[in-house]
Amino acid sequence: MKVQLKIAFFSILFPFVVLANDFEFTPNLQKAYSEVFRLEINACKATLAKEKKDNPFRVYIEDYIEFAEIFNSDDEAYFRRIVDNEDKRLELIEDLDENSPYNRFLRAEIKLHWALLKIRFGHEVKAAYNVVQAAKLLEENQKLFPNFLPNNKPLGALHIIIGSVPDNFRWVLKILGLKGNINEGIAELEKATKDKIWGPEAIYSSLYIQSFVLKFDDKANAILLKFVENQADNLNAYFIGVAISLRSNRAEQASKILKKYPTSPEYLYCPIIEIYRGDIALMKGQYQQASIGYLNYIKNFKGKTFLKDAYLRLFFSNYLAGNDKQAIAYLNKIGVVGNAISETDKSAEKYYETYAKTHILPNKGLLQARLALDGGYNSQALEAIEKIDLKQLNQKEQAEYYFLGGKVLHRTGQPDKAISFYEKSIVLTDKQNWHFGASSALQIGYIFQDKGQKQQAKKYFEKAISYKNHEFKNTIDSKARAAITEMGFYL
Missing domain, CATH: 1.25.40.10 (Tetratricopeptide repeat domain)
Known part of the structure; x- marks a missing residue:
């Protein structure tokens, strides 16, 4: 008890100091962390090569690299090949000085990386176990080191996500002993944004979660635009700028951000950006251009996620362009490609199953109106509706x-x-x-x-x-x- 009190007292006086030599976050490792967050993967690997292999921050960043590569590529073989790295890394960090706030923080971050990957490949139960363990580590860390700002980044995100879990999953939370509070989570993420090193990622997390869970208003959008502007060399910033703009019905904004999207080979290639290109064109009514984007995704992507959704959108673009035969061929592909783990893929699968039973094609006016509304083109949507x-x-x-x-x-x-x-x-x-x-x-x-x-x-x-x-x-x-x-x- 006395040891914990001393640690807490020390953290109040010196909240940004790493408390043990085991956890030496050198300037070089901070550079590597910035590089992986910007998705400059090769540069990050070169930077890490200069550091000791057992440095916990190197271990964490190596985990971050693998997470980014697998999550973007959907490469399940890669995932299976390195799956043992999770436990090896966690054990290495756990055995180091537990009097550092980074001990639990880094382990929680790694557990959350793997939770997202497990969800991606359909291992929901294992992913839930990771989330429980991460939450407990972060809550314990918060009690021991209440002024350790980085802890608020993952803890705030978890509190928002858990607090907004749909009814059909809430019984799982009770069994797992997880509790969430959206307002508390928002406040925690706001605190984390003040951290000099981890702050940009906290802003990133806050924006992304808001776009999925909360009402994304003009104030949040202004923060998004400022974040993208202030991170001019950060591929991740442009990526989230495009993704959230589309999700919040701002296709013109997404288009402007996409024009500045870095395409240098030093950055990790994110195939889903091709879907975003297609979506912008589809919402604008540029159907041939939209098809090019979706076909590029299918060509360049080696995984299974969002394939059903891509083929559904190919159906839309060809159907609205008057290419009904080609459109139906794409629609029939939905039943035999990809998986139905993501919500958009589930929706595409349901759309195809309804068509397979009824052979009824959608009303073109309604479809045009919906797509125009998705892009924020309200006058075009109104024009389409008035013709119905x-x-x-x-x-x-x-x-x-x-x-x-x-x-x-x-x-x-x-x-x-x-x-x-x-x-x-x-x-x-x-x-x-x-x-x-x-x-x-x-x-x-x-x-x-x-x-x-x-x-x-x-x-x-x-x-x-x-x-x-x-x-x-x-x-x-x-x-x-x-x-x-x-x-x-x-x-």
Whole structure:
């Protein structure tokens, strides 16, 4: 107990000092960490070669390199080949001085690297075990070294993610003993951004998680643009800038960032950027250019993730270009390629299965409107919707029509009219496993949240969560839960 008190007291006085010689974060290793974060992998490997093999920071950065390479390539053979490295590295660091805050921090970081890789290859149970172990290490570290800023980076991310876990997984959290708090997690990530070394990665994590879990508003977007601007030599910054811009319906912004995207061979090649190129073109209605992006992804990517999604988007681009025969050939590919681990691949698979049963092709006007809205092209979406004859749509198409119409009205400053459209979509979705009802309820929740009507907002967020078995349940549930917690309610 006395030893722990001395350590805590020392960390208060000197919060940025590494407390043991075992954990010597040399300037050269700090350089290597910056290089791997920028995805300059070859330069990082050369920098590491100058350091002792048993230095824990070298061990951690080597793990980071493998994580980055495997996560980008989806190379399962590579993953299997080096899978034993996890335990070897953890054991080496654990045996070093436990009186350093870096002992638990680095082990937790490594466990989270491997958790993400295990999820990527379908090992969810093993990944969950990694998350539990990482959370316990970080919470213990926080108690021992409360002023150790880097600890807040992974701990804050975990608190947000765990706090927004959908209903169908919450029983797992109880069994595992995991607790999350979104507001606490946001505050922790904010603290971590103040750290001179780990701060940029904390900003990166905060932005990425916000785009998936929280409502990504103009304030968050301004932070994103500033982050990209301040990290001009960082491929990771450009990558997240494009990804989040697309996810938050800002295709023009994504296009501008992509024009500055570094293509030098010194950086790690990220095949998914080809999908992003295709998405920007597809949302703009440039269908031939979109097809080139998706085909480049399929050609250059050696893994299984996002292949179903890429073929679905190839279907969209060819179908809207009038190449129906080629479009259907791409659609049929979805059933035989890739895996269905990611939410977008699951959605593509469900789309194909519906087509295989019904052989009904989508309404082109609705599809054009949806893609335009995805890119933030509201006037083009409105133009497409206005050309649609509602009487010629089936029930599912009508549900989508009112949902898309609601989004156009919502984005063009007509929230009350938007609510009436969203409500019609909810009625049409009753007892169906389409996402339009859940998506509409989520958007109505946001409208009431913006108006300060918290109880009404909570009612609709809870309604969004109540829908079962639709393709975007995890995402919608996470966003609804995050909004409820953000307003001060507890679930």
